[in-house]
Amino acid sequence: MDMKEKSLISYYGRKFNNSTFDEKDVLSFLVLIKKYYKDIPSIHELGEMATKREQYQGLITDYIFETRRKFTSIGQTKAALRIHDVFPFKEIRNGFNKIMADFHLIELTNEKINDFVTCLISILQQVKIIDENNKEIGKLFFAISEKQVILMVEIEVSQNLLKKTNVVFPVLTANNNYTKIKKQDRYDTPYLFGDEVVEVTNQDGKLELIFTELVGK
Incomplete structure (x- = not known):
């Protein structure tokens, strides 16, 4: 690592700890440290998808296709369909803080890791999901409910041949x-932003969500 690279990493480390970062800082940091986190699956895969977009193929798309397969088998098995995050919060937190420790930077609190994940969710919105035939069969979307910020995938499922x-x-x-959201129903069904993109900015050390209509929709 050369001196300039070390200086840039320290710069972003300070931004994370001072809570002055936004989604652009997260993406820049992931690009900067890309060669250093290949042994940390959660950060590696999220970083790869953030930079490669629809060309990415890895653990995240494997998870999406495996969950899709489970939906196709509904009614054919008695097994309950359980859906969980592709990477648990704890795994992302531990992975990111290992990187911080490796660079002799201060580890982040759970609240700041939550901000980091929120930025990742925003970065990954609108990524297309491509199948083995190079056909678009789904897309990632930003969603939000009263309690959660969510990266949702909408994907095509075949329940039979027709x-x-x-x-x-x-x-x-x-x-x-970050923002007060009125519950849609008693299940707190999230609002899905299909025709808008969300930008995560930072104002005075607090993340803010900016909603912008898609161009040419």
Whole structure:
């Protein structure tokens, strides 16, 4: 590592600890340290998807396709369909803080890791899901409920040879510490932003969510 690289890493480390970072800082940091976190699956895979977008193929798309397969078998098995985050919060926290420790930077609190995950959710919205035939069969979306910020995938599922439908399920979640949202129903069904993109900015050390209509929709 050269002196300039070390200086840049320290710069972002200070931004994380001072809570002055936004989604652009998260993406820049992941690009900067890319070669250093290949042995940390959660950070490596999230970073790869953030930079490669629809060209990414890895653990996250494997999880999406495996969950999709489970939806196709509904009614054919008595097994309950359990959906969970592709990477638990604890795994992301421990992985990110290992990177911070390796660079002799201060580890982040749970609240700051939650901000980091929220930025990742925003970065990954609108990524297309491509199948083995190079066909778009789904897309990632930003979603939010009273309690959570969620990276949702909407993906095509074939229940038989003739019938196809779309299913929606979460890929990654964070606590909604940012904006008040009125519950849609008693299940706190999230609002899905299909025709808007969300930008995560920072104002005075607090993340803010900015909603922008998609161009050319």
